[in-house]
Amino acid sequence: MQYHAVLEKQIKKFLPEQYLGDEQVAQFLAIISNSYKSLEKDKKISEHAFNISEMEYREVTQNLHVQHEMTKQSISHLKEAIHSLAPDAMTGITDGDNLISIIAFLQMQILKAKELEVALIQSKELAEKAANAKSDFLSVMSHEIRTPLNAIIGYIHLLQNESPLPSQVDFLRILQISADNLLSLINDVLDFSKIEEGKIVFTERDIDIRALVNNIKMANRIKAEERGNMLKVMFDDDIPPFVKGDDIRLMQILNNLISNAIKFTNNGKIMIEVTLKALTANDITLHFAIIDTGVGIPRDKQEMIFERFTQENSNITRDYGGSGLGLSIIKMLLNLQDSEIHVVSEPGKGSNFYFDLKFLRSATTKRDENRLDDAKPDLKGISILLVEDVEFNIMLAQKLLTNWNAIVTVAENGLIAVEMIKAGDKFDVILMDLQMPVMDGLTSAKEIRKLNAVVPIIAQTASTSSNIQELVFMSGMNDYVSKPLNPRYLYPTILKYVTTIETQH
Numbered sequence: 290m291q292y293h294a295v296l297e298k299q300i301k302k303f304l305p306e307q308y309l310g311d312e313q314v315a316q317f318l319a320i321i322s323n324s325y326k327s328l329e330k331d332k333k334i335s336e337h338a339f340n341i342s343e344m345e346y347r348e349v350t351q352n353l354h355v356q357h358e359m360t361k362q363s364i365s366h367l368k369e370a371i372h373s374l375a376p377d378a379m380t381g382i383t384d385g386d387n388l389i390s391i392i393a394f395l396q397m398q399i400l401k402a403k404e405l406e407v408a409l410i411q412s413k414e415l416a417e418k419a420a421n422a423k424s425d426f427l428s429v430m431s432h433e434i435r436t437p438l439n440a441i442i443g444y445i446h447l448l449q450n451e452s453p454l455p456s457q458v459d460f461l462r463i464l465q466i467s468a469d470n471l472l473s474l475i476n477d478v479l480d481f482s483k484i485e486e487g488k489i490v491f492t493e494r495d496i497d498i499r500a501l502v503n504n505i506k507m508a509n510r511i512k513a514e515e516r517g518n519m520l521k522v523m524f525d526d527d528i529p530p531f532v533k534g535d536d537i538r539l540m541q542i543l544n545n546l547i548s549n550a551i552k553f554t555n556n557g558k559i560m561i562e563v564t565l566k567a568l569t570a571n572d573i574t575l576h577f578a579i580i581d582t583g584v585g586i587p588r589d590k591q592e593m594i595f596e597r598f599t600q601e602n603s604n605i606t607r608d609y610g611g612s613g614l615g616l617s618i619i620k621m622l623l624n625l626q627d628s629e630i631h632v633v634s635e636p637g638k639g640s641n642f643y644f645d646l647k648f649l650r651s652a653t654t655k656r657d658e659n660r661l662d663d664a665k666p667d668l669k670g671i672s673i674l675l676v677e678d679v680e681f682n683i684m685l686a687q688k689l690l691t692n693w694n695a696i697v698t699v700a701e702n703g704l705i706a707v708e709m710i711k712a713g714d715k716f717d718v719i720l721m722d723l724q725m726p727v728m729d730g731l732t733s734a735k736e737i738r739k740l741n742a743v744v745p746i747i748a749q750t751a752s753t754s755s756n757i758q759e760l761v762f763m764s765g766m767n768d769y770v771s772k773p774l775n776p777r778y779l780y781p782t783i784l785k786y787v788t789t790i791e792t793q794h
């Protein structure tokens with residue numbers, strides 16, 4: 290039997306050989322050897338166990354160390370973040386290196402932020418209420434002011450056509466200029482607040498751009514001649530006949546620039562230039578320039594004139610009139626269409642106001658050659674249903690339309706109009722007022738559309754509420770003209786639908 294190595298050595302050294310053969314001694318030695326062996330095993334196991342726990346200990350301390358580093362870094366990041374948010378805030382932390390006090394501080398800040406948010410929401414609601422009240426007030430007032438103005442402007446126009454005495458011609462002209470000025474002032478103020486409230490919607494309609502520019506030229510020709518000015522149009526032949534965009538706003542911008550050019554030029558020349566700047570498959574960019582040889586604007590005033598209610602100097606209102614709103618409206622209208630107005634000007638030599646404007650390309654290519662803008666308006670044989678409740682508006686529109694040889698039938702409210710259509714009455718065009726007793730224009734148009742899908746319906750609107758155009762189109766109407774009815778725009782708008790009818794036959 291092989292004993293444990295230590296026991297073997299001790300046997301050799303201390304046990305006389307004669308005992309080795311004894312069986313009881315052998316048994317005893319075997320037990321001792323086993324005890325030695327198990328002792329050694331236990332020793333190895335405990336050594337191993339000790340080694341393992343030391344490793345674990347090292348690992349744990351290392352982890353703790355890493356965590357500590359991370360905490361330190363987080364605290365430093367937190368402090369940096371707090372500092373960048375509010376440089377003075379660190380003074381609000383009692384123990385700067387203690388995560389718990391930082392968290393307490395942050396909780397307090399969050400609480401404060403929440404309180405602030407509640408206060409902000411409350412003041413936003415208040416501001417919205419105030420803005421709504423303002424826009425409601427403006428909308429109502431505009432209607433109230435425009436209705437009598439409508440009558441004034443219309444009757445001035447009619448009186449001018451009734452062979453006035455030579456002495457009255459001048460009075461009528463002054464009346465007309467004053468009423469026009471008053472109207473444009475009201476429009477400017479309303480426009481301005483509408484734009485400021487972000488309530489401007491741009492329409493996309495086919496624009497015969499050459500006709501539009503020529504119309505504007507015709508409309509401004511007399512004013513230009515009165516100041517001895519020549520008004521010229523330079524129109525690039527490469528421009529396609531139609532583009533898609535907001536014709537009303539474009540007209541407003543051009544009209545404003547041209548009337549400024551006329552106002553500040555005497556015995557000079559005003560040039561309206563329209564050139565093709567860029568053409569892609571989907572859109573087309575046009576360059577517009579209104580160049581005059583007038584008084585010009587000093588360099589240091591050239592930025593200021595685009596600010597609201599600002600004129601180049603305080604004598605301007607006295608000498609030329611105006612409110613100083615025109616250019617700031619133009620600037621805002623162009624900005625909303627990703628464009629910008631620029632000016633190059635030299636005192637004594639003149640000014641050049643220019644901008645580039647992007648339009649969508651239009652599928653329409655046919656230009657209506659018959660439309661002679663200079664010819665006397667003629668609606669011979671055209672039957673028009675005038676839906677209107679205010680007596681002097683009826684008289685005015687009736688007079689205008691019959692002067693153009695149209696056959697006019699009047700319906701005093703929307704319901705009467707619907708009943709006429711129901712009874713089978715036929716009209717070439719319906720001119721629909723919006724605000725009427727019994728049945729308003731929008732409802733009436735919707736009802737008429739159920740009975741007749743094709744008859745052109747043109748809304749007449751004195752309202753400035755932002756979504757009126759949308760409502761007009763949604764009710765099934767084809768177009769709109771603004772009130773006071775301006776013969777200059779009313780006639781071409783009616784003509785647009787009448788000529789369409791003719792070509793359909």
Ligand code: ADP
Nearest residue numbers: 549550553585594600601611612613614615616
């Ligand atoms: P206003 O209603 O006074 O014409 P605008 O905003 O249209 O308001 O113009 C602001 C000012 O810019 C004018 O009062 C005038 O001083 C100057 N201005 C504008 N257009 C011209 C121009 N073509 N020539 C000289 N000055 C101009």
